[in-house]
Amino acid sequence: MAVIEINGLQKSYRTHKALDSVTLTVERGEIFGILGPNGAxxxxxxxxxxxxxxxxxxxxRVLGMDPRTRRHELLxxxxxQLQEAALPxxxxxxEALRMYASFYDKPADWRALMQEWGLAEKKRxxxxxxSGGWKQRLFIALALVGNxxxxxxxELTTGLDPAARRLTWGLIRDMRDRGVTVVLVTHFMDEAEALCDRIAVIDQGRVVHEGSPGELIDRSHAGSLEDAYFTLIERTV
Ligand SMILES: Nc1ncnc2c1ncn2[C@@H]1O[C@H](COP(=O)(O)OP(=O)(O)OP(=O)(O)O)[C@@H](O)[C@H]1O
Ligand SMILES: [Mg+2]
Incomplete structure (x- = not known):
């Protein structure tokens, strides 16, 4: 079952066309990667x-709802976890975890999340x-507090140390195993190859390639997703 259905999505900032026509579908329970150059x-x-x-x-449509008209319900x-998030x-x-939990009708146990993400020692x-990495961990926990x-x-793992990055990979897989659908934007090809069930490569506001990491690798006769990415992107620019 599709949880996200996007068809011909367009968005311009003044005269700049950021999304030309994006079409993609994300199925329930998958880790769906979005890759592409800066500004894509x-x-x-x-x-x-x-x-x-x-x-x-x-x-x-996200969970069958149009975010334009049913934003509150959808939220x-x-x-x-957003690329440029900030807190006071x-x-x-x-306090941040407790406050975010209060925004939701059925929140997760924020204290348990704090433990799980190694944040208990930073509670106060x-x-x-x-540090940047601790902020990231907090943002991850905040993204999950609403169940x-x-x-x-x-760009979840940008700024995390290698150990935290691996820990995060495990937790992302755990989320999927619990039935959560994950949309992961990343510039790390090893991460996308290790985690994603399917990937969309976006370039200049359009999906230019879509498939599992294995399919993208086969399609470009490459040895790794990183090699495949360069081959595929080179062909489209
Ligand atoms: N608030 C904004 N006002 C004007 N232009 C914007 C705004 N946000 C994004 N853009 C422009 O829209 C295009 C797409 O930006 P977007 O942030 O979606 O790219 P991205 O693929 O996430 O890039 P990155 O990998 O650098 O995070 C870029 O050309 C960017 O400069
Ligand atoms: Mg971005």
């Missing part, structure tokens, strides 16, 4: 699908004093 439109797709930006055209059932400097880790630390059915993770 990946974050814009995620922001439109999570109700944070209004597209100019095309159709969009109760999705989670998002003075808020403490524990203020946001401004956290979401779909999670959008935009």
């Amino acid at each position: 439109g990946k974050t814009t797709v995620v922001e439109c699908a999570s109700g944070l930006r209004k597209p100019d055209g095309g159709t969009l 109760q059932r999705i989670g998002a 400097d003075a808020i403490k880790v524990g 630390a203020r946001f401004a004093g956290l 979401p059915e779909v999670v959008f993770l935009d």
Whole structure:
């Protein structure tokens, strides 16, 4: 069953066409990767699908709902870790988790999430004093605090140390195994190859390739997703 259906999605910022016509489908319970060069439109797709930006055209359904008209209902059932998220400097880790949990009708146990993400030792630390990687961990926990059915993770592992990155991979697989659908934007090809069931490569506001990592590798006669990516992108520019 499709949980995200995007058809001919368009979005312009003033005169710049960020999304030309994006069409893609994400099935329930999969880890769906979105890859593509800087400025390709990946974050814009995620922001439109999570109700944070209004597209100019095309159709969009997430869990059967149009984010343009049923935003509030949708926000109760999705989670998002966004590329440029921020919190007030003075808020403490524990307070942020408790506050986010209060936004949801059926929240997860925020204390358990804090433990799971290794944040318990930082419970009383203020946001401004956290290192980049600790901020990332907090944003991941915040994305999950509403017990979401779909999670959008935009460059989740950027800034994490290698151990935290591997830990995060395990937790993303756990999410999928619990039936959560994960949309993962990443620039790390090893990460996409290891985690994603299917991938869409976006370039200049369009999906230019779609398939499982294995299919993309076979299609380009490459040895790895990284090699495949360069071959495929080179062909389209
Ligand atoms: N708020 C905005 N105002 C104007 N232009 C924007 C805005 N947000 C994005 N853009 C432009 O839209 C295009 C797509 O941006 P987007 O952030 O979706 O790309 P991306 O694929 O996520 O890139 P990155 O890999 O660098 O995160 C870019 O050309 C960008 O400059
Ligand atoms: Mg982006």
